[in-house]
Amino acid sequence: MYKRVYMAPRPVIITDSQDEIDRAADKRIAVIGYEHDAIRLSAGFIITDLSAADQEYIKEVHDLSYRIPKEILETDRTLIRQLDPEKDIYALFHLYQMPGVTDYVEPLFPFLKEKAYEQDYFDNIYRFYDFGMWNVFLKATGALIGRCGLEYKALPGSDDGAEWLELGYLLSPDMWRQGIGYEITEAVLGLAEAKGHSHFFARIAEENVASVALAKKLGFIRKQRIEKSSEDLWVLII
Numbered sequence: 001m002y003k004r005v006y007m008a009p010r011p012v013i014i015t016d017s018q019d020e021i022d023r024a025a026d027k028r029i030a031v032i033g034y035e036h037d038a039i040r041l042s043a044g045f046i047i048t049d050l051s052a053a054d055q056e057y058i059k060e061v062h063d064l065s066y067r068i069p070k071e072i073l074e075t076d077r078t079l080i081r082q083l084d085p086e087k088d089i090y091a092l093f094h095l096y097q098m099p100g101v102t103d104y105v106e107p108l109f110p111f112l113k114e115k116a117y118e119q120d121y122f123d124n125i126y127r128f129y130d131f132g133m134w135n136v137f138l139k140a141t142g143a144l145i146g147r148c149g150l151e152y153k154a155l156p157g158s159d160d161g162a163e164w165l166e167l168g169y170l171l172s173p174d175m176w177r178q179g180i181g182y183e184i185t186e187a188v189l190g191l192a193e194a195k196g197h198s199h200f201f202a203r204i205a206e207e208n209v210a211s212v213a214l215a216k217k218l219g220f221i222r223k224q225r226i227e228k229s230s231e232d233l234w235v236l237i238i
Contacts, residue, residue, distance in 0.1 A: 001015070001016060001017045001020075002014070002015060002016040002017075002034055002036075003015040003016075003017065003020060006058050008058050008059055008062040010029075010030065010062060010066055011029055011030065012030040012031070012032065012058050012061055012062050012065070013029060013030065013031045013032070014031075014032045014034050014047070014050070014053055015031065015032075015033065015034060016033070016034045016035070016036060016039050016041070018033075018041055018042065021033055021041060021042070021043045025043075025044075028065075028066075029065075030061050030062050030065030030066060031043060031044075031045070031065075032045045032046070032047055032053060032058075032061055033045065033046045033047070034046075034047055034048075034050065035047070035048050036048065044065075044127070045061050064122075064123075064126065064127050067084070067085055067086070067119065067122050067123075068084075069081050069082035069083060069084045069122075069135075070082050070126075072134050072188075072191070073187055073188075073191055074139070075183045075184060075187045076183065077138060077139060077140070077180060077183060078136050078137060078138060078139060078145070078180065078183065078184055079136075079137045079139055080134050080135070080136050080137075080148060080184060080187070080188070081134060081135060081137070082122070082126055082132070082134055082135070083118055083121070083122065083133070083134065083135050084135075085115060085118040085119045085121075085122055088118075088135055088144060089111075089114065089115050089118065091143075091144040092108065092114075092135075092144065093108060093111065093114075094144075095144060095145075095146070095170075095172055096108050098172055098173050099173060100173050101170055101172070101173065103208075104204075104205050104208045104211065105168075105170050121133075125151075129151075129152060130195065131149060131150040131151060131152065131165060131192065132149050132150075132151060133147055133148070133149035133151065133168060134147065134148060134149045134188075135147055136148050136169075136171075136184055138175075144172075145171060145172045145174075145175045145180070146169065146170050146171040146172055146175065146180075146184070147168070147169060147170050148168070148169040148170075148184045148185060148188055149167075149168060149169075149188060150165040150166065150167055150168075150188060150189075150192055150197075150200070151165065151166050151168070152164070152165060152166075153165070153166040153201075155199075155201055155233075155235070156201075156203070156226045156227070156229075156233055157224065157226065157227060157233070162199045163197070163199060164199045164200065164201055165192055165197055165199065165200050165201075166200075166201055166202065166203070167185060167188070167189065167200055167201070167202045168202070169181060169184060169185055176210070181210070181214050182214060182217055182218070185214065185218060186218060189218065189236070193238055197238075198237060198238045199235075199236075199237055199238075200220075200235070200236040200237075200238075201220075201233060201234060201235045201236070202215055202220060202233075202234045203226060203229070203231040203232070203233060203234075204231060204232055204234055205230055205231050205232070206230075206231075206232055215234045218236065219236050220234040220235060220236045221234065221235055221236070222234050223235050
């Protein structure tokens with residue numbers, strides 16, 4: 001049996017034993033399955049060559065396994081990073097209770113259900129996709145002031161086969177009319193473009209005047225009213 005334990009700083013186990021993998025998973029210890037020869041394993045992370053387990057990969061497995069959020073990018077005034085299901089939850093509820101915040105977005109679930117949802121989101125979206133919804137913090141204070149991100153979605157009413165990313169964002173009311181919405185959405189779109197993405201869309205209610213204006217400023221074009229919806233479809237192809 002092969003087994004090696006790294007501290008990064010919490011333990012990350014590499015093993016070719018399914019029993020070791022199952023025990024680690026039960027204890028929520030980060031584990032990487034090592035498949036070789038005729039050994040086949042079931043694990044969240046698998047390697048077939050030990051040289052693949054370099055320092056960068058072990059840190060990635062460590063952070064994903066222990067739900068340590070990754071910083072995505074900085075703008076002049078904000079820091080955008082993955083959500084922290086443990087530390088951000090109370091600030092998120094405070095944000096969503098502010099007047100006007102949920103006028104055009106879905107509210108959060110009840111506390112325990114929302115926390116479980118965010119844990120699942122971290123485990124299943126951040127682990128497998130390079131995009132998602134992220135939290136936005138004001139650099140000057142460290143306060144959570146909003147959310148912004150991109151998610152892989154099918155374009156409503158179309159089966160064109162293109163890979164589309166849906167843009168979404170929200171901001172604390174005390175951050176409105178300061179250009180921060182444009183600052184963060186432009187940065188997120190720029191990150192996606194740098195990674196080779198070119199097809200984006202947003203769903204915006206006609207009466208959401210601020211978001212309509214922002215979409216136009218970003219270069220989105222209104223395409224149509226979404227079927228069985230009160231929202232319009234806005235698209236951007238770079």
